[in-house]
Amino acid sequence: MSWITALNQVYDNSLNQVEAKDKMLLPISYSTQKVQIEVYLNENGDFIRAARLADNKQMTAMPVTEDSAARSNGIVPGVLCDKLIYLAGDFDQYFHPKKRGKDYFDAFLSNMHDWIEKGNAPEDIKVIYRYLLKGNLTTDLKKAEAFEKEEDMVRFVVEYPNESVTIGSWEKPEVIESFENYYVSKLENSDICYATGEDTQIATKAPFKIRNPADKAKIISANSDERYFGRFIKASDAAQIGYITSQKVHNALRWLIGKQGYKNGSECIVCFSVKGNAIPPVIDDDKDIFFDEDDTVETGENYAKRVNKAIAGYLGTRKLDEQDQIVVMAVDTASGADQGRLAITFFTEMVDSEFYDNITKWYNNCSWCLKYKIDNKVIWKTGTPNPKSIIEAAYGIQNDMDKEILQVNDKLLKKEIDRILPCIVQNKQFPKSLMETAVHNLENPLRFSTSMFKDLLSRTCALIKICHVEEGRGETDMALNKDNNDRSYLFGRLLAILEKMELDTYSDQDKMGKRRPNAIRYWAAYSKKPAKTFQLIRENLVYYIAQLDYGKQVYYQKLVDEIMMQLKNIDGFTNIPLNENYILGYYCQNADFYKKSTNDEEE
Template sequence: MSWLGELYKTYEENADLAGKIQRTNTGKDVVLLPVSHAYQNAQIEVAVTPDGAFYSAKVIPKEEAPTVIPVTINSAGRTSKPSPHGLHDGLQYVAGDYEAYGGVYKKDNAYHQYIEQLSKWCHSPYAHPLVQSILAYLEKGTLIEDLVREKIMVEKDHVLIPKWTKELEAEVGEKPLLFNVLSGDQTTAFIRFSIHEAGKEARPLWGDLEVIDSFINYYSGELPESGLDYVTGKVLPLTENHPSKVRYGGDMAKIISGNDTVNFTYRGRFTDKNQVASISYEASQKGHNALKWLIAKQGYTIDGRVFLTWGNAEIPSPEESSYDIFADFYAEDEEADNLATTDTTHQQFSALFTKALKGYSAKLAYHEPIHIMILDAATPGRMGILYERSIEKELYFSKIEKWHQTCFWRHTYGMKNKQRYTFWGAPSLRDIAEAAYGSRANDTLVKNTIHELFPCVVDGKKIPLTIVRSLLQRASNPVSMENWEWQKTLTIACAVMKKHFHYKEEERNVALDKRETDRNYLFGRMLAVADVLEERALYKAGIKRSTNAIRYMNAFSSHPETTWKIIQANLVPYQARLRGQGSYYQLLLDEIGSTFKIDEYSDKALNGKYLLGYYSQRAELNKKPEEKMED
């Protein structure tokens, strides 16, 4: 339970933010949920007057649906068994005329349970007058009737219409907005409440700190017996029912669950689930609420899988690219941001990147822990922690720096303010995944690839060969994709290849290395010369098409000697068209060819180093004259 203990500490360190709306850098509003509260997506908002009369109702747009609601131990993780929330709830709980409009309770009468529980709160010493107004209205049992009259809901023969059809449009009229925000029928609608006072704006009850404190104070006296809490080591009221809705409002998957007494969730080792671990209600609530808050604020989610990194201050994530880290740290420093996105040497990049990491690190105390979690749900009701570890900040930042310094290349695929920019360093893990398997790869494949790459960044493990081979194959097949996608794939592949082949410190520069004698690198250089030679000859003739070097690139990577004979034979007319410049390219090819060891000039398939030679040689040939003079 170390992960829950760390989340509990995180909550305690940020307790002053509980219940307060925060806006992230992306413009998203997030809330650190108070104890005994949870997120729920609501579809209808009902306004009630202070004297308990219906005032108005409206359908809630999807972007405004997340609602902070008071919950009990049982309702926080409820499934099919009726268990009412504290105030805001589903239609079957809050509507006294639910059965009158065709609703059927599968088990107990949920409305009676809801009213009984709400009455206890309203008659307790911690009662809030505005909540008493809601109780006074709901006891009348006319909620659905009022919603039908307001044309929020639609009924036919005194039964709520389950689905909207074209036939109904001709009979009833325009399609109600409610059907645009519901995933099920009308009976699945969730209702939240506000109070309307004459001459004032409606007062929402789901974000009201007074109402929140009122419920927490009331419910703390309703908690079960105490026992040893394995998280805090204290004797506190325990719970066997833990929250769901961890990733989003409708998420029913739980991380902790022991309610399966049939299929041996814990049986075979223990006779009772409390023998596994006993957790207090407070620790469970605070730990899960901290996790929800962190995921909403800074988690990276793809296809339901959550990648989360957190500490006591803002820190770079293992998933981010070098530019993401620069952009976050230098958001207010235009000069430094320009340095991060313009052409530079590896030494300049290294100094700048180290400075950025020191800026993040300075916000944390010495030996401050950094926490990393990867979560996913195999089934709708069960969530697993796929990866979890805590690491001291010094080690974490050294691992991040090592990754970005060694998986380093020049990239030109980024877009900022509709302008393409160049950045140096490592690509994001998602970009690596999409480069390896295509931009149209399904989310399951992408998330699994990111998962495989996480330990490469955090633990220094080698990049899996399946990813390296896939990158090599796709980067060697430019005709299979548009040019922009191939250029992006090529630079990402070069970064990964350089990391994979463990180039030494002095060899990490993107610039052409004329001292390199590796056959793969040399073959890549030859292919680049052929590509540029033909490209310039075609441009001179006003012809737009792919060069033979590009068209034969895939075959060249598998059979370089045989394919080179074909490419070189096709170069003859283009050399003649370029005249003196054609002779320059031939001399360059002769120079590269003379560097080969005789036994290494063969048809053996090339590895990823040939991409490095190709890219570096091509970049060298495409340099402007003034840049070459500087060299």
Template sequence: MSVWQQLYETYNQHLDEVGKPESRWEGKTFTLLPISHTTQTAHITVNITPSGEFHSAEVIEKGNGNTLIPSTEDSSSRAGSVVAPYPLHDKLPYVAGDYEAFGGVYKKDNAHLVYIDNLKKWSESSYGFDRLKSIYSYLQKGRLIEDLVDEKVLFAETDGTLKWTWKEKEEKPLIYSVVTGGLEGAFIRFHVHSSEQLNQDPWRDPEFYQSFIDYYAEQAGESTLCFVTGQQKVGSTKHANKIRNAGDKAKLISANDSSGFTFRGRFDKSSEAASISYEVSQKAHNALKWLIQRQGRMIDQRVFLVWGSQATEMPSAVDSTFSLAALFDDVEEKEVFDTNQGGARAFSDALIGYKRKLPRQTVNILILDAATTGRLAILYYRSFDQEHYFSRLEAWHTEHPWEYTYFDSEKKRRVFIGAPALNDIATMAYGPRANEKLIKATVERLIPCVVDGRGVPDDIRRSLTQRASNPIGMENWEWEKTLQIACGMINKKEGMNMALNQDMTDRDYLFGRLLALADYLERRALGNEKRATNAIRYMNAFSQNPARTWMTIQSALQPYQAKLGTKLTYINRLIDEVGAQIDPSDFTNKPLSGKYLLGFYSQRHDLYQKREETQTSKEESVEA
């Protein structure tokens, strides 16, 4: 099933959400758009009385201007000097009949005449209604700018031109803080001010939505075969933009290059190559916009989206175990974030429980990005049976899990067992200052590891290993996070347990344990000193020449061993035991594989965990 059919069906499954405002980040609102509608950032609200007279006007504060407006195919695709008015709300040159009287110049045709003629046809049709007629009655008087100047929303010079000149001690008008460029770019929205319908804004009113949808459907053109539904429906040649955000001009479907041989040579017309009906195009594009705003992840304008056709909110393939656990309301926090293997089992149970609440449906994964400002491409699309998707997701987060430390929204330190976010893997593989194009490309490469069960690419694991072996030059938090993620990705291949394996005789694993013991011993001796230990300073050299570097590290430990004496007996004995486990033939300078990081992390974790347990038992005995 194609992505367009899935999006079309998603829209039809959520008709009750059409026009309902939602918010996600920073209070920004969005909605599932009705067909034949789009969104624009309005700068001025003009209030009109039911009798068609000017009431008042105000400048809309920045960030509050997102407005749902009726739109035609031509108006939603207009560019340059093309005259294609929106049906109701629009820019000043379209809606103001006195635009020329205040010094405005039309580049081509008189845009207002086209606008007012279209509005007249709609208001006088069988779909017109009182409030629409009130707006038309006022605008046909042609005095909008004059009223806005009297209201001190806009400003004019003594010669009548629409302009404001700064004078000493004078405050800059609010309109200039919300409109970029000239005032001809000011977008006007209209509201009928009446005591009976104070809250019935046209951009939130289903009566306005349906009125224009029915009116515009009556103006429909010829029917054509829709390649999505297989039915004869009214076709569309101009498809929607503003897919990723309100300023996005890139389109997913476009065939306007009749001279560039995009489709010529094989077809005479673009519709012969493929055609999508107007209804399907509108619904599919509106569903896609809604899903991106609602639950999409974006890296450098590349969109990563996972959704279900019926229950849209799905556990995302790009998120960490920590983030996904927030979906599971019926699971206690202490179970999901517990720092032991039970945490992975708790997550698995929670995921299965969440899946049982969902209807049987198709799960879709979509990646979008634009190479140019006008063309948007589908880089990756897969649809899965829900059972298959959840089983892959469960395997990624629970098979060979590792321990990760994150900070929640309240900056509280949290430790959990599972898998990291794909964006974190990419960032730690190449560093926080890496180019975002590299990061988003790496995330795209990692998605098949989650949804198809593939192994983590070798070059990503090598990069993580190299960075984790170079702690000098990194802040401590960055190195710790890199080390954890490197161990997790290496463990995905090795399939080892995070707990210390004292019976493991692998050469690389044992060398990693030795390094952790040396680091712990020196850290104990240094006490409150924050400088790096010799084990950490020589970590990169140790990974390349372990035998030779170990001799250097061990000789540097002798002063600390002498200083603390019997207090380090246990650690000294462990160093001797681990060293004795290495076969003499393996005690060479052959470079270590990433497995040494597993030994290093597990040994260090075991030492500090035992120390914490000992400290806790001492405190409890003192209290008793």
């Protein structure tokens, strides 16, 4: 299935879904534009009142022709809503005669008259036409104190006696249907649509405003026959698409991006079901899509159950549909600008079951106990880091220690999100180099505040976990594994013990301040020459150990002796650099300390 076929089906399956006007699935031959003035008329075409619209009510879905939707210069009139110069017969009386306002006005009236004569236009269009013929719109707007700029756009509302609900002329079903039938019948360029194979009216200009209302980039464009020289006689030989199909495809893509698209810089990523079924978002910058604030049991097994439960919630009462296609696609321009050609930078399709299987694997295999901020309260919950937080773990720089913000180059962020996307939706192998970069970023903990370092540590553990799972090394447990004899894991445990021994001597003021223990300050050296650096840190802790009560001294010494024995048994107490497992050992030993101290407080 091509992207055109998929979006064409989405349009047909979702046409009855109506949302906020700036996110609605547009009808055929409709586009969106911000309108500043709303004019009310009575059934006789007399002016009643006018009002300026608030910013949040300006976005208007209006009927357009191919030319008016793509106009830039010249006299290219719309058919219902337009700029004042097209609608006001008295424009030249108030503004610059050199603009030839009458030519714009006459062109607009000609369009509207043709619709009325040939398209069986509804009564609203006839009423508005009768009013515009009077040629005093500008005068009426000035009297109503609704005028501000000559570039203002205007829309109309016709009020009828005994009408219980008054809606704008541009959004009435009979107006929408009438204009579509009228305009399509006017199109003369009939040929084979390359998308559907039908003999139908061919689109001569493709719509824009795909990623946002200001987007001028087109996903289908052929404005010069010369670029096809030597291959085709004319541009239409390379590709041509039916007008109705073009409208459906572009409107569906625009609607999906506005409703559920993810903005990766200038790139837009959207995931959708061709049949219009609700599906979980594949990327979310806030928190993972299976986050549950009320879930108090923090284990990987419980998180897996939560993922499965959430998947079942999206499926509802329906079963997995092998006939439904899930499509993930991304669009962007080469330069990232709102001009030029819009390319499809990513496209994949899969059946229902494959999609849910892939995202279930991702969220289970890349899960860890992560930091979340809910209502200004920090909580730690099992979850999966979103792509942006993964890239921050690998490349993030904290420029201000007082702010929990990581800076990443925008181009790098966009590039790396594109690398992670296939891992989520296609079950592609996670790039190990990204995990190794995150491990390397942690080797300089003094560049981060204490809380940020802990946050990055957890994210990195999640990346180590998914890499280990994909390499067939089994599940990585968040709980401390005292039977793990991996050399790096053991050295990581030792580092956590050395840190805890020193922290236990700190006052509350020290802990609240910026004082950092020796284990953190020597972190980079420890990862490269662990045996030598362990001895150095241990010597520096003599003074701190002496301050501990006898029970703690015995407890910590016993832990160190047990781990040293494990290292001796594998001849592991050397200066060979550590691999990523020392991160896991450090985290798990620290988590075990926290767990024990919490239990002691409860007892």
